[in-house]
Amino acid sequence: SAVISQKPSRDICQRGTSLTIQCQVDSQVTMMFWYRQQPGQSLTLIATANQGSEATYESGFVIDKFPISRPNLTFSTLTVSNMSPEDSSIYLCSVDVEGSGELFFGEGSRLTVL
């Protein structure tokens, strides 16, 4: 298993600003993912955070808008850049501890952009 802590748990931001979300895991993991969940919707995969290399982004998501860092096997950050109200969502970090497809999720970071 894995315990995942995300910061901040929630924030209210002004449009045009940027926010960095942190994800800390209590053990070393290979696979780490960032998801977005817009209000009333399912989860959408943003990217796979790769340790020591650039993240792998899904269709519709770009590095300039969602830069991701993964400096080691227990930590990652997701930045939401130049925010607009459409970026208001819950952002979730998840990890696959054993490479089995059993993902553990953080509680999410609820972002509201005014």
Place this chain on the structure above:
Amino acid sequence: DAKTTQPPSMDCAEGRAANLPCNHSTISGNEYVYWYRQIHSQGPQYIIHGLKNNETNEMASLIITEDRKSSTLILPHATLRDTAVYYCIVPYNQGGKLIFGQGTELSVKP
């Protein structure tokens, strides 16, 4: 697009078995079926996964048809705390990525 199809919502009486269906007709021979659930305002929680044999753990049972084109998640004695959105997922590739569909919103009623 997700590779699975689920009914958007279901109701179940408390104490009864909840049977949640999922169609995955394009599943490949080596692809697993995963089930997750998301209780309101929480992150998703892993429930169970399987390849072709039926699986059971402390949370649920997973029944996969012989042709593997569909499966059913069974909560044997549903409680009010089982009210959640249940996601059936077939991974897209070997990269470990899970793509979530719309899921089934299960309401357990007293």
